[in-house]
Amino acid sequence: MADEAQSLTGPDLTQGFEPARLNDGELLLGHANGEAVVIAKDAGECFAVSAKCTHYGGNLARGILVGGAIRCPLHHAEFCLRTGEVLTPPALDPVKSWALEIACTLSAKPSASAPHK
Numbered sequence: 001m002a003d004e005a006q007s008l009t010g011p012d013l014t015q016g017f018e019p020a021r022l023n024d025g026e027l028l029l030g031h032a033n034g035e036a037v038v039i040a041k042d043a044g045e046c047f048a049v050s051a052k053c054t055h056y057g058g059n060l061a062r063g064i065l066v067g068g069a070i071r072c073p074l075h076h077a078e079f080c081l082r083t084g085e086v087l088t089p090p091a092l093d094p095v096k097s098w099a100l101e102i103a104c105t106l107s108a109k110p111s112a113s114a115p116h117k
């Protein structure tokens, strides 16, 4: 059976990614620490789960988002985006999920209208 998610393609997600790159409902295939990972943006929130379906290795980056879940393109198992748990068979085992860290960089500069002391 297909095992499309074996090769690592796309960005190294440990180096960060810009959430604004994804539109709602889009998927991004990348990798983290040697594993294929798919980032999904659903209802304005980003989630990270394994790109490899636990059933027969379907590439979840080619799946679709359905109400907080990602559906495998091969046999339509669905996994919760938040936890990776199986919501719809035929998969029996959950996919790995990752917590995403939100980081921001601030730089302070005086605004044009700020009073100077």
Ligand code: FES
Residues within 6 Å of the ligand: 053, 054, 055, 056, 057, 058, 072, 073, 074, 075, 076, 077, 090, 091
């Ligand atoms: S490979 Fe994903 S449901 Fe079968």
